[in-house]
Structures are given as structure tokens and as C-alpha cells.
Amino acid sequence: MSDIFNFKRFGNFFVSDFKRCLANYGLSLLILSLTGLMAYLITIFVSLIFGFGYNVPEIAVRWIILAFAFFIMALTIPAKCYGYITNKRSGSAYTLLPVSSMEKLISMLLNTAIIIPAIFIIVYVSIDYVIFLLDPNVTVPLFTTEIVDFMSQVKFVTEGTEVESFTNPFAQIDDHVILMSTFLLGAICFKRAKVARTILVIIVVSSILGSIAGPIIYHSIDMTTLTEEQIALSVFNNVDKFVLIDIISDILMLIALVCGLFYRIKTIKY
Numbered sequence: 006m007s008d009i010f011n012f013k014r015f016g017n018f019f020v021s022d023f024k025r026c027l028a029n030y031g032l033s034l035l036i037l038s039l040t041g042l043m044a045y046l047i048t049i050f051v052s053l054i055f056g057f058g059y060n061v062p063e064i065a066v067r068w069i070i071l072a073f074a075f076f077i078m079a080l081t082i083p084a085k086c087y088g089y090i091t092n093k094r095s096g097s098a099y100t101l102l103p104v105s106s107m108e109k110l111i112s113m114l115l116n117t118a119i120i121i122p123a124i125f126i127i128v129y130v131s132i133d134y135v136i137f138l139l140d141p142n143v144t145v146p147l148f149t150t151e152i153v154d155f156m157s158q159v160k161f162v163t164e165g166t167e168v169e170s171f172t173n174p175f176a177q178i179d180d181h182v183i184l185m186s187t188f189l190l191g192a193i194c195f196k197r198a199k200v201a202r203t204i205l206v207i208i209v210v211s212s213i214l215g216s217i218a219g220p221i222i223y224h225s226i227d228m229t230t231l232t233e234e235q236i237a238l239s240v241f242n243n244v245d246k247f248v249l250i251d252i253i254s255d256i257l258m259l260i261a262l263v264c265g266l267f268y269r270i271k272t273i274k275y
Contacts, residue, residue, distance in 0.1 A: 083192035
């Protein structure tokens with residue numbers, strides 16, 4: 006068991022691995038965490054310069070900026086933190102570290118999918134909340150009960166009847182981990198243009214899966230005789246099935262990615 010995972014050995018390795026990730030990605034993380042503040046200051050500056058008065062970004066704009074910054078972070082963390090593994094000199098040193106492949110994998114996933122994104126969210130939201138406290142023109146912080154409820158609400162309108170469905174916007178953590186794991190796998194597989202090549206692979210795989218699943222879904226539901234509202238209502242009535250399918254597919258995809266990462270870490274050669 007100690008050859009596969011040892012808590013003391015893993016703890017020491019994780020701390021050093023995290024410090025190295027911060028050294029490689031710290032500046033980028035800081036810049037992305039400050040995008041909300043920069044957007045706030047730029048909006049005020051431009052508004053005053055062009056005579057529009059004192060204006061601040063609306064809540065919707067602030068959410069869009071947060072989502073964009075988070076997406077950029079998701080694309081760039083893996084390559085910045087672990088892209089060096091494909092380099093012959095630095096990668097060879099990584100393979101010789103006295104830790105198991107399992108410990109390396111867990112440390113990778115913790116840093117890229119949990120720790121660094123959590124730091125980003127905490128810093129970004131904290132700065133936004135400070136702005137909210139200091140500027141009375143900013144009437145609402147990013148996270149409030151009302152905003153979460155609004156984000157959670159999905160409405161279908163069919164034949165004059167409004168049907169509401171509620172989902173948890175924070176239940177997409179599995180999709181976040183899958184996204185990070187995908188770009189992490191690309192970062193330790195491709196030697197150059199890691200992000201671009203990973204995106205290309207995603208497009209190709211998605212196109213293939215879409216061309217297979219599309220006809221199956223189309224023929225399983227006779228869409229030619231249904232209106233858009235009826236199709237939406239049909240999806241709503243079968244939402245439990247779709248959620249189950251989504252959960253199963255996400256689990257299978259995550260298992261495949263983790264296995265791919267473990268295999269790559271264990272068998273990488275130069």
C-alpha cells in the first residue's frame with residue numbers, strides 16, 4: 006500500500022507541487038483574479054471620459070466577466086502547471102521523483118481542479134464584495150440568494166402554460182473537473198500547442214459523438230410532428246432520465262480521463 010500511496014510522502018510532495026504551480030501560474034492567477042476590478046475601473050473611466058456620468062458594470066456584465074475569466078483559467082492552468090512534463094530535461098526529473106504515479110495524479114487533480122480554481126473564486130468574489138461595500142452604485146454583490154435562485158430557475162412555456170424547473174447551478178462541478186482533466190491530459194500528452202491541440206481533439210470527438218447520438222435522439226422522438234413548445238415540455242417531463250444519462254456519461258468520461266492521465270504519468274518516456 007505504501008508503494009501506491011503514503012500520506013506523509015504525498016503530503017510533502019503535494020506541498021512542493023503546489024508551490025511550483027504557484028510559481029508557474031501565480032502571475033496569471035493574479036491577473037485573472039483582478040479582471041473584475043479592472044472591468045469596474047475601466048467602466049468608470051470610460052463613462053467619465055465620454056461624458057456618460059458615473060457608471061458601474063451591471064450584475065449581468067460582472068457575471069459574464071467572471072465566467073470568461075474562469076474559462077480562460079480552465080484552459081491555461083494545466084499547461085502552465087504541468088506542461089513541462091513533456092520536456093525531456095524537466096520531465097525526466099519529474100519521472101524520477103520518489104513518489105508513486107497515483108500520488109502524482111492526485112496532486113495534479115487537486116491543484117488544477119480544486120485548489121487553484123478555489124483561490125481564484127475566493128479572491129475574485131472577495132474583491133467584488135469589497136467594491137460592493139465601498140461603492141453605493143454597486144447595488145448587489147455577485148453572490149446573493151436571489152441571484153442563485155434566478156440562475157437556478159428554468160422556465161418552459163407551452164400552450165399558454167408556464168412550467169418551472171429548478172436546478173442547482175453549483176451541481177456542474179463534475180463538468181468543471183472533466184474540463185480540467187481534459188486539458189490536463191492534453192498538457193501532458195502534446196509537446197507543443199497544447200491548448201490548441203486539445204481544443205481540436207475536443208471538436209473532433211464531439212462531432213463524431215454528435216453525429217452518432219443526433220440521429221438516435223431524432224428517431225427516438227418524432228420531432229417532425231411536435232412543436233418547439235411540445236419538445237421543450239417533453240424534455241421537461243423526462244428531465245429525470247436526462248439527468249441520469251448526464252450523470253452516467255459524466256462518470257464514465259471522468260473515469261476514462263483519470264485512467265488516461267494515470268497511464269500517461271506511469272508510462273511517459275523521452
